[in-house]
Amino acid sequence: xxxxxKKVKVRIQRFNPSKDRYATYDEYDVTAERWTTVLDALLYxxxxxxxxxxxxxSCRMASCGSCGMLINGVPRLACxxxxxxxxxxxxxxxxxxxxxxxxxxxxxxxxxFAKHKSMKPYIINExxxxxxxxxxxxxxxxxxYLQFSYCIKCGLCYSACPTVGTDKRFPGPQALAQxxxxxxxxxxxxxxxxxxxxxxxxxxxxxxxxxxxxTVCPKGVDPALGIQLxxxxxxGYGKEKRKKGAMLYSRT
Amino acid sequence: MHMRESxxxxxHYYTGLAAIVLVAIHVLFRLTVPEGYYASLEYENVLANxxxxxxxxxxELILITVAIHGFNGLRVIxxxxxxxxxxxxxxxxxxxxxxLAVLAYGTRTIILASMM
Numbered sequence: 001x002x003x004x005x006k007k008v009k010v011r012i013q014r015f016n017p018s019k020d021r022y023a024t025y026d027e028y029d030v031t032a033e034r035w036t037t038v039l040d041a042l043l044y045x046x047x048x049x050x051x052x053x054x055x056x057x058s059c060r061m062a063s064c065g066s067c068g069m070l071i072n073g074v075p076r077l078a079c080x081x082x083x084x085x086x087x088x089x090x091x092x093x094x095x096x097x098x099x100x101x102x103x104x105x106x107x108x109x110x111x112x113f114a115k116h117k118s119m120k121p122y123i124i125n126e127x128x129x130x131x132x133x134x135x136x137x138x139x140x141x142x143x144x145y146l147q148f149s150y151c152i153k154c155g156l157c158y159s160a161c162p163t164v165g166t167d168k169r170f171p172g173p174q175a176l177a178q179x180x181x182x183x184x185x186x187x188x189x190x191x192x193x194x195x196x197x198x199x200x201x202x203x204x205x206x207x208x209x210x211x212x213x214x215t216v217c218p219k220g221v222d223p224a225l226g227i228q229l230x231x232x233x234x235x236g237y238g239k240e241k242r243k244k245g246a247m248l249y250s251r252t
Numbered sequence: 253m254h255m256r257e258s259x260x261x262x263x264h265y266y267t268g269l270a271a272i273v274l275v276a277i278h279v280l281f282r283l284t285v286p287e288g289y290y291a292s293l294e295y296e297n298v299l300a301n302x303x304x305x306x307x308x309x310x311x312e313l314i315l316i317t318v319a320i321h322g323f324n325g326l327r328v329i330x331x332x333x334x335x336x337x338x339x340x341x342x343x344x345x346x347x348x349x350x351x352l353a354v355l356a357y358g359t360r361t362i363i364l365a366s367m368m
Contacts (some may be wrong), residue, residue, distance in 0.1 A: 167332045199258045201331055201340070234258040 006032050008083055010041055012053060013094040016103045025092075038091060039067050039078035042105075054103040062218055065154030069105050070094040075156040075216045082225035096159035098172075112155050112250045116192065117170045119179040119197065123192035135187040146179035148226050157213035157223050169202035173213035176204055183233065186199035195234060204230050254344075260324060267321040275316045281307060302365040305318040323351035 015023035099107035254331035
């Protein structure tokens with residue numbers, strides 16, 4: 001067995017847009033154990049060395065998607081990244097690219113959520129009457145969108161997307177993958193409305209298929225696939241896969 | 253009035269594929285000349301191509317597909333470079349004008365060469 005304790009240097013980008021002109025880096029020495037995550041290290045620094053570091057976190061178990069940051073150049077969830085797996089003595093933490101910085105590692109998700117919201121991420125169906133009736137789906141209907149529903153809106157794919165970096169009107173991989181998730185759901189009845197939203201000059205066609213969104217997703221979602229399937233749908237392929245609307249079923 | 257982006261991109265993909273096929277035919281024409289590839293590039297032989305109506309059609313089709321595909325590609329690049337209604341409108345009309353100018357100039361060259 002090797003060492004179970006490891007000394008690492010954590011470099012944190014410090015920047016307050018209301019005060020600073022340039023970003024600087026502060027360095028902190030932390031002792032990490034095999035199970036220590038980058039978030040653990042950051043919280044140790046915040047609790048014992050420097051209280052002024054700004055970062056966002058909540059669940060500590062890769063469910064809330066709050067602690068996304070650029071760790072050694074790759075967008076990752078700090079709570080889901082172990083210090084040991086980085087295999088280095090220096091860990092550099094920066095805020096997520098493509099997001100405005102609030103302070104230090106905390107970024108502003110307003111625009112990201114606005115783009116998500118513009119995709120109408122909910123089932124639209126007039127038959128849904130709210131009278132204790134539910135739509136029944138076959139397992140194969142669920143499989144069509146299941147992986148896309150695992151998205152936790154952490155923004156890692158958005159920060160890794162080169163198109164978002166240049167085109168501020170591009171909805172980004174998260175929003176487009178969610179659009180496909182609802183488009184292909186056979187309970188949804190707003191296909192035309194949905195296609196009109198993404199069939200825009202800054203819409204689904206601007207994806208370059210770099211695939212970095214899928215590489216960085218901590219939940220195994222493949223947004224690049226969703227975008228290509230959405231494109232294929234617009235080109236007339238894959239429509240036959242979408243079954244006719246799900247049946248309403250009353251439990252009462 | 254403007255086309256849906258999916259229709260524009262369909263045209264973009266199909267013209268790209270068509271251009272590959274047509275340019276392949278164009279290159280194969282060079283290889284089928286009995287005197288050989290280099291002889292086919294001599295002035296008289298090049299000019300003689302323009303007397304062959306099927307070859308002229310291929311050249312015109314290459315011109316059309318490459319102009320449409322190329323200028324739409326340029327439009328996409330410029331749209332990603334900057335955003336804004338004035339910029340995007342200017343890019344659209346400049347690319348349409350550019351494609352039409354290239355088509356007109358290229359067609360004129362083909363017609364003149366076929367009459368020489």
